[in-house]
Amino acid sequence: MIATYHEARTRALERALADDPELLLLGGSLSLPFNPDDGLAARHPERILLPPISEFATAAAAVGASIAGLRTLVPVSTSSFLFYGFAPVVNEAANVRYLSGGASNAPVTFHMMCGSRRGGGAQHEHTLQAMFQNVPGLRVIAPGTPASVDGALHAALTGEDPTILIDHILLAPFDGELGEAPAAVTDPALVRDGGDAMLVSYSLMLQHCLAAAQLLAEDGLEVAVLEVATLAPLAVEELINATAGHERLVFVDESRAAGSPASHMLAQVAQARPQTHTRLVCTLDAPAPFATHLLDEILPTPARIAAATRALIAA
């Protein structure tokens, strides 16, 4: 069936709550305040515990609960709030299995809205995936379609790793195919085919890549679009194979380029296959300005992605 990203996200969470009657949400909704209400708070009040504005203790409690057998999902809402609770995520959850010699683990999930919601400003529009990908032990998934958010939530809430679910406020209305059974996260996944170049991305930028592909199609250029939803651990071999047919690759990321998942992907492919012609399209090196016309000066837009791709093909 066809469903919106928001519908798929809500269905996946409903399914997880039904499949695991113990699953606890430590925080409010995955969607509010900036997306339509998913109605979960109303339907499952007993599954939700609303913590104080104490990101550190909340994150730590979620990690501790998961170690003690209570699987917990933390809706962080704006990702930057977790800077207050960074240590329990990057220096506890990520180390539990490793440091306990495999005796314990912490199957906890942190869900957060990353990237620009437009009008949130410099302190509210971060892309934490860039930092989390560098932490061994954290699984970082950043879906960009209804099917992949379905798979991402299923993987996070049934898997054994501490998982960071990178979401994006602006993904809610996008629609796509959605199967009945929980989708598996397949990395990478070809979302659109085309021979002139390939665009590689994730989360909202995947949708921007599809829009850019449309623009390019109007110029008679056929470009493929590849989704890489699992940013860590990155499926390097699979990425290299999936891009093998293409001499021209554009890696698109809402993160700033330095330390971005995209530049790491580009580096892996370039190392394996010199002669590949590559471009990196990232947010320019500035915090997110509040005024949206200024924001559009630094964010990757479909037009900017298309322009970079044309230039690469022309080169």
Next chain:
Amino acid sequence: MIATYHEARTRALERALADDPELLLLGGSLSLPFNPDDGLAARHPERILLPPISEFATAAAAVGASIAGLRTLVPVSTSSFLFYGFAPVVNEAANVRYLSGGASNAPVTFHMMCGSRRGGGAQHEHTLQAMFQNVPGLRVIAPGTPASVDGALHAALTGEDPTILIDHILLAPFDGELGEAPAAVTDPALVRDGGDAMLVSYSLMLQHCLAAAQLLAEDGLEVAVLEVATLAPLAVEELINATAGHERLVFVDESRAAGSPASHMLAQVAQARPQTHTRLVCTLDAPAPFATHLLDEILPTPARIAAATRALIAA
């Protein structure tokens, strides 16, 4: 003259304390407990304020003091402690000039020991430069020689940006040329010349690259070594030019590859110059194990760097 890294670091800090009679150290020594005492605490007790074990409030106080005109240097010691005080660094200091419309700024410096001290284990041996490079507004400098630590401290303590000084416990004994006047940070800097390949690195790994170059010289291979001390903002043009003479580049980093400064540098060069043959030598994807024989399984060593370089030249 020839001086050790530890001597150069101590001299640079002494000079800064003399040149700026207001400069405050919010925390103990830059070198203790794992390096020889620099004697600063004994010589300048009135310049040092020892905070409680409150990384958040300490980091925030340093940022606030710098906004109010008191330049502050925070010796964080082990970098991971700053995960408790991450928000004031990445979401306050970095935004002060930008969000105040240029009216205010925060010339604060955070000095921290990154990478493996050997025997510190998974919670004490992080490479935070990978995360900090992704934050626009933070200046991140990671010197690898006596001359560059001299320049790095001078730049940090006289500059106007919030600066992260990435240091390494194991650098203390390495010696090198040190001029009288404060050195300028020149990025990149050619540390050793050679035509068969070029190694690009920073901090302790720069010294490992020089050791690897020695090993390779014994096989008759001449490899150049390039230091890139300023990781953010990265001097992209200069890096591309400085590597231009080489078809074979090895980027070496103690960070895990995903989100590492090295993979970003590799991506920038590969984008600008396809056909370049590149290798990434990073710490393998695991936390730092306590036992040093296990640690050596995952860290880049001179032998591992030399082997990767040989393989690249042979390819």
Next chain:
Amino acid sequence: MSVSPAVRLERFAAMLRARRFDETLIEHAEMVVGVFHVSIGMEATAAALALTRGSDDLVMLNHRNHGALQALGSDPEAMFREILGRDGGPQRGRGGSLHLCDPEHGVPYTSAMVAGGAALAVGMALARKRLGHQGIVFAFFGDGAMNEGAMHESLNLASLWRVPVLFVCESNTREAAERATATQAARSLHALAAVHQVAATAVDAADAGAITAAMGEAAAELRAGAGPRFLEARTPPWSGNAAFIPQLTTGRLDLSSGEDDAWVQADPILREMRAMTADGIATAELLAIDRAIDERMREAFERAAAAPLAPATHASEGVWA
């Protein structure tokens, strides 16, 4: 210690600037991108700040900063320009409502992170002390900030270092049974400061006289070299005092309101108005002050709305020195 009639009128004007600014903004909410937070109900605290602040003092605000800035005397047109992303906004369109600041009125930077600004304030006060400069630092934050460990660390630091910070907790939440708030197990918010040996008291922040006196006393003690002080400013919770204000009905204040609903009784501005008229100040005089301020806000908004957008170069300039 009560204030002179002239100062009282000044304070009344400061309260009205705060209120009318927000009401004007709410009436044009559809023109604002993103969220904004209004200071309705907090005007007495804002006005007390304006009367208490000395020219060397610094002020750290939070996401709910409009009222304090208006009371302090910031240019409403400049603030509207910033909120609308127009050229001439003091933060160059980068900050919007969340980050409004005004160094000329002692506000060098505004953080929108809960407890963020208060934690910075401790360092600013440390700077004042070590540099031997005049001036104290006001740290404004909400009751929610007391949930953050950062506040405890900051209170402990300020107490250990005896730096001149006046912590002002604008508590606009209702007390819960047996505890300070629904999210705070402590019996009161000021107890959380007192335990760190920071002298702490609660005051009715809907009573302009009471909050002015309390803030004035605390500031005087700080100027005399006392350690940090903490004021729990108990603020009447106004339904609109939540984020995501765009969905909000204006709640425009009618000074001549004879109604008797709970908010009209609680409203710090109407309370002060009633008190002033009871003390013999002519209603007409007060209405005239209000009309002038209201007029000024409307004009400021219109000029701001008519201004060109902030130039594109503001987006990525000056990120590094």
Next chain:
Amino acid sequence: MSVSPAVRLERFAAMLRARRFDETLIEHAEMVVGVFHVSIGMEATAAALALTRGSDDLVMLNHRNHGALQALGSDPEAMFREILGRDGGPQRGRGGSLHLCDPEHGVPYTSAMVAGGAALAVGMALARKRLGHQGIVFAFFGDGAMNEGAMHESLNLASLWRVPVLFVCESNTREAAERATATQAARSLHALAAVHQVAATAVDAADAGAITAAMGEAAAELRAGAGPRFLEARTPPWSGNAAFIPQLTTGRLDLSSGEDDAWVQADPILREMRAMTADGIATAELLAIDRAIDERMREAFERAAAAPLAPATHASEGVWA
């Protein structure tokens, strides 16, 4: 409530296991890479934990974990193997001294971050409560952890949620004038817990009877469904209780010590020994227990030191599931 003679001997043995383990390690400090922290002076608290812990209870320790684990009954050879990076270390050579844990004795994971484990403990207690499982959670941490805002947040959460956590603050620092410690402006550490409405008391942790009784009572209240409890365990500061122990003189305990220096008076083991002999327990019996334990520690260390290094594959296995 005092304990039976049999239990008292058990407690004495637990204290000695803790002490002799650390002394044996200190004597071979040069064989250890990196830092380690010993529990000398904290043995009474460790032994009280061993007597109080039920089989369903969880325990979170910190960087100074040897003593508690030995008291709880962890295998000394396995711990030495871990500290020496040998095969058979329970953390596979990944954790060393800082991260020793032992799920079979209720310690699923050990964080070396200050306040790290105590913050996790609140979530573990939440799990116990929501899953309807038996058992309470002990959170051990030092006085320094009370500097961390994370502790305040965790105390508030535990109090709001009324989860079964027993916070045990091992305070091994000296009190400063007018305040709890040199880095804590509060008058006492337990006051910092009490303000969050967590029932809190201080106890002399060098008095095996007192700390056993206090911990037993608190645990009983928790098992009966009371909210969280906080014990300030006042521990005699031993000069060696700092990091970077390798430079340390052993301080090996001489049970037959007649000396009269301050430490001999303060030492919880010697205090309990004096008390037991005063209560008529034969010195010979106590010395025999000590000899057996000391012997066991030496043998355990020798076997560990003779073991092969942990296999290289342990370095990067199982980072992700």
